[in-house]
Amino acid sequence: MARVLLKDVTKKFGEVVAVNKLNLEIRDGEFMVLLGPSGCGKSTTLRMIAGLETPTEGEIWIGDQLVNEIDPTKRNTAMVFQSYALYPHMTVFGNIEFPLRMWKVPKQERIRRVKEVAEFLGIADLLNRKPSELSGGQQQRVALARALVREPEVFLLDEPLSNLDAKIRTQMRFELKKLLSYDLGITTIYVTHDQVEAMTMADRIAVMDKGVLQQVGTPDEIFYKPANTFVATFVGSPPMNLVKGDVEEKDGKVLFDAGEFMLELPASIDIRGTAVLGFRPQHVEVSSEPKEGFVKGRLLGVEKLGVESYGHIAYGGVELILRLPEGVETGREEVYWRPRMDRMYIFDPKSGKLLYG
Secondary structure, rough: OOOOOEEEEEEEEEEEEEEEEEEEEOOOOOEEEEEEOOOOOOOHHHHHOOOOOOEEEEEEEEEEEOOOOOOOOOOEEEEOOOOOOOOOOHHHHHHHHHHHHHHOHHHHHOOOOOOOHHOOOOOOOHHOOHHHOHHHHHHHHHHHEEEEEEEOOOEEEEOOOOOHHHHHHHHHHHHHHHHHHHHHHOOEEEEEEEEEHHHOOOOOEEEOOOOOEEEEEOHHHHHHHOEHHHHHHHHOOOEEEEEEEEEEEEEEEEEEOOOOOEEEOOOOOOOOOOEEEEHHHHHHHOOOOOOOOOOOEEEEEEEEOOEEEEEEEEOOOEEEEEEOOOOOOOOOOEEEEEEEHHOOOOOOOOOEEEOOO
């Protein structure tokens, strides 16, 4: 296994900066997820590590080796693409064996390694089938087997589950995590725009936006300690509520004045002036009856998501989402609410950076 280190890595396509001065370390044996919206530079980063793209600036290290100028076939990495890219005219055995044939591995060794990885992934009984005879989940396993048979130091996956239906995708998330982290302990870099995949699979997550790394941390750190408003709203479903207003002190209390409502803040907040208040829909107290310190709100609608219900409330041009407890009737027009004191965040209104939380 090996660690992967990116030092000031930049990639430009003409005038477009796809990745901008990226500094990131993926530890030996770690499952790192690159998370962000389309066009944020995560797939370009993966392709540079694989050697399919050349960085405009910066250094990429795999283990103790600088690999900027090293051919992709000699980097000892293996990549699984979104499309799986299986050869339709070959059997499953032929698809898995293909990279070993290219490396001129002896025949008996090829057979041994193909059968071993196929048994490991539970597809040994599919070796004589063609890709067209397989389900999406089976094709995904064949693509994994073709990559694993090379015995790489670093495993690269570019949205490998996006073509699967929801049920299989959930199953494969846990299978992949178990296989790569617990069974093999292989260094893995996984690209996705799906925050659920990132939160359930990653040892650490690197959140990217517009080619710039926004934050690196464990799933809990990303969720409970977002570095800025982008991370706060991109990670979490429904997204974090953000409200612009003024933080002021009155009668010994720290208050947040949003114009149409006012909230008491923790006394430990020493910020004053214009700021952005953030709180997650799940971290709100909601009541059917008026209570001291609670804000009155009129429900625009209720969204039922299985066992959870979320109410939408508007104040001027700002819409807030609150998780409704079981004791609150979802047919009500009015509710009363306030964020939990221990789960409030204050962000800088200009830079978006976290100031408190």
